[in-house]
Amino acid sequence: LPSFRRKFLAQVRFSKDNTSGIGHIVFDNESGKNALTGRMFTQLEDIVNELEAWKTGRVVIVQGAKGSFCSGGDLRMMKKVANPVDGYMMNRYMGGILRKLRSTEVITVARVEGYALGGGSELAMACDLRALHENAKIGYVQSKIAVTPGWGTASRLFKTVGRERALEMLALGTILTANEAKQIGLSNIVFADDKQFDSWIAQFTKIDLGAMRSAKKLAIGCDMDADSERKEAIEREVFVGTWGSPSHLKALSAGKKMK
Template sequence: MDFQMKRLHNGILEFKITRPEKRNAVNFEVMEGLSQAIERAKETDIRALVVTGEGEQAFCSGGDLSVFHALRTEGEAYRMLSKMGKILHELTILPKPTIALINGTAVGGGCEIATACDFRIAKAGAKMGFIQGSLAITTGWGGGTLLFERIASYHALKLLSEAAIYRAEQLAHTGFVHRVVDRINEEVVERFLQNELTIHSSVLSAYKQIQIRKWASSDLWEKMDQEIKQCAILWEAEAHHEAVASFLNKK
């Protein structure tokens, strides 16, 4: 199985991508697993959801190009992109605290997953970047729209437009990374949430609902879907397929 889901003590649910040999890249099985984790996290015994990756090298390297490069047309791309986009929208509006525990490199779609979470804790030195532009596409799972919701717009535009790689420490000042730690483990999460874990879960959900209502009134999903549609158009272009082929040949 390409993912693992387990309930830790204190009511924390951990979802882990377990494809270290693929740098924890997302395939359709991982998508389904994340969707299951979100549904499980809605249950009353869960207080928070943590998303992470297996190993010390990668949190998530984005979509598995060896799988998704077979998608050639705008329609094929949109079906895949919108599937993951809807999952990330559900993750975003989950009425529980969510944490991306960034244990290693998070690039492309990996950064989009992290952006969908409320908080991001990163291992010192972890490399991160919205590198989609280097593949002649935009963020395709709605992560660009979410980034503008999470941090100041000038930081968001810079991170997206540059398609560059940064270290966790560099992203802390933008508000994208909330805490940089030397070692990633569940104790890090418990320390980060130590005050929240003393508060009744219904209170935490009520506060999250304030933010969810704001997003609902501003048509968050519609904005994400427009982003996804634009990416699908770019996906079909030859420039994207050539860029992906060049990237896969280098590997």
């Protein structure tokens, strides 16, 4: 397909089954391994609003189309907003969407196949749980294009894997295999095929709906500590200080890969 047609085909799809309480959010952008465009940002926002109103939902599986999770932000879009002012606006907008996703009473599960890098890894981190295919890789590799995570990921990563390990990962842009991610608590399960993944997900359909959603409320409460807003403000300030810097612009101009 011509590139202009692929651009408009890039989308985020949502489906739900009220009987099982299982939903699916699928990122589909064939031109860039499911890279996120501005249009996909707004579609995700609409889906999150719909999730908030879904009172019979149990689990939502967040995944990419065609065997790849998400390679981060679309390079063409990133070049257009590569300045501190637009970076600040993107940080507030996308960070707010992911915060809202994490605060819904439905348990969100990132099903990671292929690569989850940069913004893709931030999307996975915003989910409550992560399931990685045995051949998948995940990396917070923003340092390789001279920036830091910008969608609220840093504090979640530090809390999940610990200060020392998270700092090393962010500074070096480390890419982890599925088993490495499981060993440090970044992945809840490593699965080999659909059958194994579906069997794991099926467990969430066998528990009382009220108990499931109450457990998620407890998790939401843990996220809302007294310092959460201050941490987000610091992360935003650091991100804006790197976004659109000479080193960042040079990396974008070179079309530098993050892996």
